[in-house]
Amino acid sequence: MKPLIAGSLLALLATQAQAATIAMEDQSQIPTPSASAHAEYFKPPAESELPDNAYGKLVRDGYALFVDTKRLAPQFVGNGLNCSNCHLDQGRLANSAPLWGAYPMYPAYRKKNDKVNTFAERLQGCFQFSMNGGQPPAADSREITALSVYAYWLASKAPLGVELPGRGYPEVAQPAKGYDLKQGAVVYQAQCSVCHGPQGQGQKVGADYVMPPLWGKDSYNWGAGMHRINTAASFIKHNMPLGKGGSLSDQQAWDVAAYVNSHERPQDPRLVEGSIEKTRIKFHANDGVNLYGQTVDGVLIGQGIR
Ligand code: HEC
Ligand code: HEC
Numbered sequence: 001m002k003p004l005i006a007g008s009l010l011a012l013l014a015t016q017a018q019a020a021t022i023a024m025e026d027q028s029q030i031p032t033p034s035a036s037a038h039a040e041y042f043k044p045p046a047e048s049e050l051p052d053n054a055y056g057k058l059v060r061d062g063y064a065l066f067v068d069t070k071r072l073a074p075q076f077v078g079n080g081l082n083c084s085n086c087h088l089d090q091g092r093l094a095n096s097a098p099l100w101g102a103y104p105m106y107p108a109y110r111k112k113n114d115k116v117n118t119f120a121e122r123l124q125g126c127f128q129f130s131m132n133g134g135q136p137p138a139a140d141s142r143e144i145t146a147l148s149v150y151a152y153w154l155a156s157k158a159p160l161g162v163e164l165p166g167r168g169y170p171e172v173a174q175p176a177k178g179y180d181l182k183q184g185a186v187v188y189q190a191q192c193s194v195c196h197g198p199q200g201q202g203q204k205v206g207a208d209y210v211m212p213p214l215w216g217k218d219s220y221n222w223g224a225g226m227h228r229i230n231t232a233a234s235f236i237k238h239n240m241p242l243g244k245g246g247s248l249s250d251q252q253a254w255d256v257a258a259y260v261n262s263h264e265r266p267q268d269p270r271l272v273e274g275s276i277e278k279t280r281i282k283f284h285a286n287d288g289v290n291l292y293g294q295t296v297d298g299v300l301i302g303q304g305i306r
Contacts, residue, residue, distance in 0.1 A: 041094040041166045042101070044154040055149070062150025065143060066091055066099075069131065071208075073143050078132035079266065080202060080209045080218030083147075086130065086226065088239055091154060094166025095238040095245075101167030103148075103155040112287070119151070120144050129224035132266045169234035174289065175251045179229065181296070184259025187252050191241050200263055215263035217305045222268035228288035232257035262291050267304025276302045 050056040065072050067090055069082040084090055091099035106119035117125070123144055124136035137143040158164060189198065195211045196202055202213035213219045220226045226235065237253035239245045248256070272278040280293025280302065292302040 042158055042164050044092050044098075044100045045156050050153070058146055058149045059153045061142075062146035062148070062153075063090065065146055066150060073137070076127050076131065076133040076137050076143065078134055079220065080213055081131055081220065082212075083126065083131075085212040086220075086235065091151070093239075095168075095170055096235070097168050098154070098166060099151040100154040100158055101164050103151040104158050104160045104162065104164075105167070119148055123147055128269060130220045130226065132219075132221040132224075132269075134269070169231060169238060171230065172234045172237045172250050172253055174230065174233075175254055177251070179251075179254040179258040181255070181259050181262055183252075184255035184257070184262075187248070187256040188259050191248070191252075192256065195242065200260065214260045215265050217266060219265045221266035222292055222302055222304065223270055223283070227261055227265070227292065228290050229254065229258045229261050230288045232261055258291070262296055262301060264301070264303060264305055268292070268302070271304075276300065 050059055065083075066087075067082055067084040069084075070077045070080065086097070087093075087099065088096040094101075102122070103119060106122060107116050108122075109115070110117045110122075112125070118139070120139040124139070127133040127136035192214075196214050197211070199216070200214040200219070201216055202209045202218065203211040209218070225231050233250075233253045236257050237246070237248055237250065241247070268279055268283065270279065270283055272282050276293050284290055284292040284302075294301055
């Protein structure tokens with residue numbers, strides 16, 4: 001990390017780290033404009049509406065696991081992330097793959113594993129890839145049950161099987177010129193590194209991340225949805241820089257998504273016979289736009305981190 005010389009930059013960093021600490025303690029204060037409060041989006045219930053019984057308690061357990069995953073389920077988390085790092089505002093924010101948009105859409109067919117996935121299996125997938133967690137919690141485990149009940153509660157009164165506006169990370173089409181890794185580096189250093197670090201390493205206070213890493217050993221692995229440049233571009237366009245979602249052009253979002261996803265991260269746990277090329281053909285060749293198994297500037301991407 002380069003030494004920070006400008007005092008104003010240091011001050012900015014301090015405010016941002018402070019904001020992130022607040023966000024960890026009280027997610028309602030997160031500095032993101034709450035798209036879910038917007039009239040056109042589904043409105044999930046408020047915490048004050050929770051009943052004071054076993055159901056309310058299970059919902060709260062699920063909420064806690066969602067925002068504090070690494071601490072509460074360490075045996076299932078192999079990196080430095082929490083679910084809410086990618087599903088912002090406690091899984092409530094529209095265009096940030098909100099849980100209320102997801103829950104009513106399962107069971108669903110998924111190309112990724114070519115079968116019908118239950119909601120529990122979808123959660124297990126995020127543990128395995130986004131959280132780099134190894135063997136995910138069992139479908140009937142305490143963790144999957146609590147997270148499912150939390151999602152069910154957020155989706156209260158939502159129609160079943162109807163794709164709601166704000167579900168997922170709405171697709172940002174690839175610009176006609178494609179993407180440019182060098183321009184992505186420029187966007188990154190100007191707009192992202194202040195929080196995520198010049199080497200994408202995030203920022204820690206003690207053992208805990210207050211700013212999540214974007215690459216390296218504590219990031220999502222090569223099998224995660226976010227490794228696709230198109231998916232990361234969509235997430236970034238709608239949600240980053242934090243608090244300024246929608247401010248990047250589509251081109252900037254694609255460039256910086258490609259730059260982030262050209263960096264090493266933990267290996268795809270589906271690695272076929274130890275071969276990056278076989279894994280690329282089987283799992284990455286038809287999985288959106290991604291750099292896994294390709295050579296950029298003479299370096300093979302997808303080697304993973306041990
Ligand atoms: C590194 C970012 C990241 C993390 C961390 C993460 N997810 Fe996801 N999640 C994604 C992406 C990307 C998708 C796919 C969205 C899409 O395809 O539009 C997704 C999809 C989902 C979906 C399905 C959404 C839908 O509308 O069908 C659910 C449910 C979900 N995640 C839950 C979780 C849970 C629970 C955790 C924590 C155990 C978690 N996620 C952690 C990135 C992440
Ligand atoms: C003001 C600080 C800040 C800035 C600037 C910022 N981010 Fe983030 N970013 C965050 C925080 C905090 C989270 C986690 C949000 C949460 O937990 O609620 C996050 C989450 C993410 C994630 C998903 C989680 C992960 O670690 O993979 C990605 C990807 C991401 N940011 C990319 C970017 C990119 C690209 C830029 C620049 C265009 C950027 N961010 C700018 C603070 C920031």
